[in-house]
């Protein structure tokens with residue numbers, strides 16, 4: 001056990017303090033240590049390797065410096081900014097490390113007492129601050145024993161937990177009847193997990209993907225092939241399904257299941273800053289943590305509600321409590337960004353702990369678009385202006401320079417949208433100056449107005465992505481009204497590659513992962529990634545698929561398409577009254593179809609999706625589709641109702657999809673097409689066709705949810721009859737041209 005890790009567990013005390021403190025880079029840290037060592041005498045040893053034991057616990061580490069003549073051990077830390085503002089919990093940790101090394105040196109050299117020092121070296125001023133204390137050897141050895149005992153007790157209970165858990169997982173049998181398609185999926189996931197492979201699994205609705213992927217991954221954990229499981233989903237519904245499935249298993253399997261929720265959703269004091277002087281739940285956070293941690297782990301399933309309750313019992317922040325619990329949980333459920341984002345928490349933790357992780361990516365077709373957003377950054381003139389207005393005088397000049405550099409580009413621009421080869425050097429220099437200046441003001445950062453802080457984080461993200469700029473991204477400027485400057489990622493593969501390389505096994509599953517190459521290319525999965533196309537549990541007789549070729553939904557034909565689409569809906573409704581969903585490409589299109597329906601069939605009730613519906617409005621919209629009711633719902637394809645909506649049986653008996661789902665034709669999508677063409681020779685397919693058809697299949701998937709369901713899907717557009725389009729439709733569908 002490394003001294004650093006042991007102390008992190010036993011010695012963190014005091015408040016949680018997230019005030020921004022600019023840390024020196026690794027290079028500055030190493031250089032700082034060398035300078036400090038160079039200032040010491042000849043008897044000064046550096047990087048002193050030490051090892052000791054406590055019962056069966058072996059403790060290792062390297063003291064930064066030991067002066068045998070002065071009998072002094074140094075724990076050296078480099079820093080930048082105001083030392084007085086260093087959080088107390090950091091200082092407590094530094095003392096604990098120094099004392100642990102002190103104890104190990106006392107035992108090794110049979111010393112009776114030792115001077116223990118913290119040496120803080122300021123990388124900007126090269127000034128050293130030394131805090132030293134003299135301790136008798138017995139006191140240091142007692143300190144060593146106390147911390148080791150604390151850790152050993154915990155480690156032992158952790159070991160016992162793992163042993164019991166693994167035995168239970170090995171004995172675990174599948175809790176329901178295994179359907180053949182689900183078994184096929186589960187076997188492939190298990191193979192991938194134990195062989196350390198990645199898997200793309202296309203599995204239609206109804207297969208039981210949540211349990212079909214979790215069960216084999218848990219089995220692989222029981223077989224000691226996986227240390228941790230991360231279940232990642234883009235939507236709340238996906239995470240809820242996983243939690244529900246794990247609830248049933250957790251109590252008998254002694255599983256610790258953790259749900260991680262975004263800070264803005266669980267923060268109890270949104271107007272406060274995350275440090276003890278501002279937020280009561282940050283005050284004495286580390287003192288209260290052991291109690292909160294023990295109670296939460298005892299609960300087994302630690303969903304948002306449970307963590308909230310435990311956090312309140314112990315008066316600690318629920319968000320940071322869940323981050324601490326991640327170290328001790330077997331299965332963690334959260335959003336994609338916790339593993340794939342630029343500074344992903346779970347990925348960082350897994351790397352730090354050396355875990356072999358099994359990652360399950362639910363509805364993985366969403367990962368391409370989500371990852372693009374994770375690796376894009378924008379700065380708008382508007383935010384520069386707001387920040388400049390509210391910035392302290394010290395920052396105003398540097399913000400103004402950044403603004404001028406951006407403005408220079410916008411002024412010279414011939415068209416409202418333009419792509420540049422890269423961000424100009426002068427702009428990067430201006431950004432660098434601004435970032436450095438605001439970093440130097442770090443200890444005031446919490447006091448800076450929100451627009452200034454927002455600009456700072458946007459600038460940091462923009463700068464770091466501009467530094468890694470390559471053919472995977474474009475730099476563009478849009479100038480109508482207020483100019484926006486964007487590093488826009490198109491192919492996230494180069495960023496995600498390492499995430500896959502450093503995972504034992506990643507299983508990406510969804511009903512729409514065709515063609516496989518599209519996902520390999522865009523996500524950066526290795527060529528060795530396994531592919532599985534799970535057979536549908538539904539029969540073609542359950543779903544009537546009609547291709548409507550006499551209507552074109554192209555933009556220029558839209559006016560003429562409204563009336564025939566409405567007639568088609570009414571005709572079907574009269575043939576089989578019930579609940580239907582109609583999908584079109586825009587709110588305007590949807591509203592015009594609804595108006596036409598009101599004109600020709602006012603007796604048929606309809607419900608319309610509106611822009612920016614709240615969660616309760618969305619629920620109300622869906623609740624309108626009850627068993628036995630008759631209603632036409634109209635929604636935008638790719639929006640809130642296009643996927644992740646479960647309306648089984650009579651709640652939904654048909655869908656009309658009046659679009660091919662192609663992304664809007666504009667300069668940005670055209671840029672993507674050009675880049676996809678350059679990189680993969682498939683610009684149109686990669687930019688328009690595949691993403692469009694994925695949305696169509698997802699929306700059509702709302703109709704048949706169980707083996708008892710029957711329904712109809714109308715694919716409205718002449719292009720649905722083209723072979724390259726039909727080839728992308730699910731194999732179990734048997735589309736027919738519409739009877740007229």
Ligand code: SF4
Nearest residue numbers: 267268269274279317
């Ligand atoms: S409750 Fe909110 S403000 Fe307080 S520490 Fe937690 S996240 Fe920060």
